[in-house]
Amino acid sequence: MDHFLYRDGALYAEDVPISEIAAAVGTPFYCYSTATLERHFRLFDEALEGVDHLVCYAMKAASNQAILKTLAALGAGMDVVSGGEYARAIAAGVPGERIVFSGVGKTREEISAALTGGIRQFNVESEPEMEAINAVALELGKVAPITVRVNPDVDAKTHAKIATGKSENKFGIPISRARDVYAHAASLKGLKVIGIDVHIGSQLTELEPFELAYNKVAELTEQLRADGHEITRLDLGGGLGIPYERSNSAPPLPVEYGAMIKRVLGPQGCEIEIEPGRLIAGNAGIMVTEVIYVKEGEDREFLIVDGAMNDLIRPAMYEAHHDIVPVVEPVPGEEPARYDIVGPVCESGDTFAKGRALATSKAGDLIAFRSAGAYGAVMSSEYNSRPLIPEVLVNGDQFAVIRRRPSYEEMINRDSIPTWL
Structure with a gap:
């Protein structure tokens, strides 16, 4: 609507x-319509009612300061993918503890700015990036909270240019290597592992790919906890599609998406983060x-x-x-x-x-x-x-x-x- x-x-x-x-x-x-922005944010927030959660708006969808302030006033967090987006979020009055930093190419300058200004977590995409965050954190005398983005090799059934969860995509670490990567992260003094991150693509029109990926995340959560890691937060990304063609059947509703999340990942007892952008804006x-x-x-x-x-x-x-x-x-x-x-x-x-x-x-x-x-x-x-x-x-x-x-x-x-x- x-x-x-x-x-x-x-x-x-x-x-x-x-x-x-x-x-x-x-x-x-x-x-842009303020009423629509607010309504769509609330749909996601209400869909996760009863679960400890934060809805982080994916700023790459639309990042005007007025839009960010509108959503921040409702309690939204922000998902940023560049130093510029981080600066925009801060300028819009979003506190660092509500900002998640994603993206495959974070520079040392961007990492330093986020650690200095405050950050909820870095979603780490590779081992070289993990080493860079650790080095910058140690230089600044800080400890960087991280999740590791795992690539579950799930077909999102969306346009090839916006699919991100298959083994051929540039995003994340193969889920088959996750335990080794988490073990290495735990050995780095400048990092604190807090959870798992996954995002399989954008403009998804079915819940099945999400559920396949989230089942893999649930299994990985149990494995990592057995290995001694304290997994308290699951970042599930965004990607729920919108009806671009009004004559076509509508994608799943946020309430249906939220119910699936609760059913699949609720037993893990973790805080849930989601990062919708397209469906909000x-x-x-x-x-x-x-x-x-x-x-x-x-x-x-x-x-x-x-x-x-x-x-x-x-x-x-x-x-x-x-x-x-x-x-x-x-x-x-x-x-x-x-x-x-x-x-x-x-x-x-x-x-x-x-x-x-x-x-x-x-x-x-x-x-x-x-x-x-x-x-x-x-x-x-x-x-x-x-x-x-x-x-x-x-x-x-x-x-x-x-x-x-x-x-x-x-x-x-x-x-x-x-x-x-």
Whole structure:
């Protein structure tokens, strides 16, 4: 469920007409709903009620300060994968004890910053990284809390570019080697082993892969405890999918996911961490764009819009589907037209949809890409020297620009000219 609904023939974000925002900030732009962000976080939090747990929002989905502050106010932790994300979490007022540091390539500088500023745990991805964290911790006179990310070799049944739990992926340590790696970790004076980490991928639409992985984690927990390790925390990652196509069957609900976690891992008596990102932010955001031209092709019509692949790269990168709707509600019974919906970037890859049914459109019409709140703005760029587009947050009948569109001059002035020029 989201809070982008038609009212009196117009698309609204909560209680604000989308057309009103477009008139104020121009197009294209991202728009987020506070009510949807809050609702989706609470669904996860309530799903784990009765179990000691922390819901850590995966910041890579959408990391604007206003979004982070909205979630932090509800008690969310943060899952970060870079020094920049760690700095963003701290700037948003999230205490270090609610920040988990994931990612395969943590640098010594990032490790030092997190140890100095405070960290809940590092999710260790490799033995060289483990040695680096130990060395930095000893240099600083600290002890670093860690979990080890194990790779359970489970097929997440998702897009190959966002699957992370198979043996061929770069993530984690093979679960078959986990006991040896934990034994080594226990011998390092700068580390304190507190638990196990696992994450098998993103946009999962079935619970079975999760359950297969979590059963392996339950077995490993018992083995490690028998080896003398104090395993008190299980970090289960994120990955629960969202319904990008409203006509398709919906992925499992957070309450179903939570029930499975309790059933499989409850007997271990551990604190549970989960790291949802897409399901919290995805349907909480849309991208709004304006039709520039309707172009007649040889065998099709093109809807050329002012949004482009640099603004929303998911269709070009992942062949991703986004439902696309007009901002003015179609007349009931009106026969839709079919368009290839494309942007102005000089690449054929700048195509959002082919042969998509949409209400008959003309230049100046506004259309909205649904489910664009996750991996939209954060993956955008200034390719073709197109400015980053505004982000807008709605709260009830109010809206605010939370990232403005830079001018061409600001973009150009970030470049530095060598003295010889």
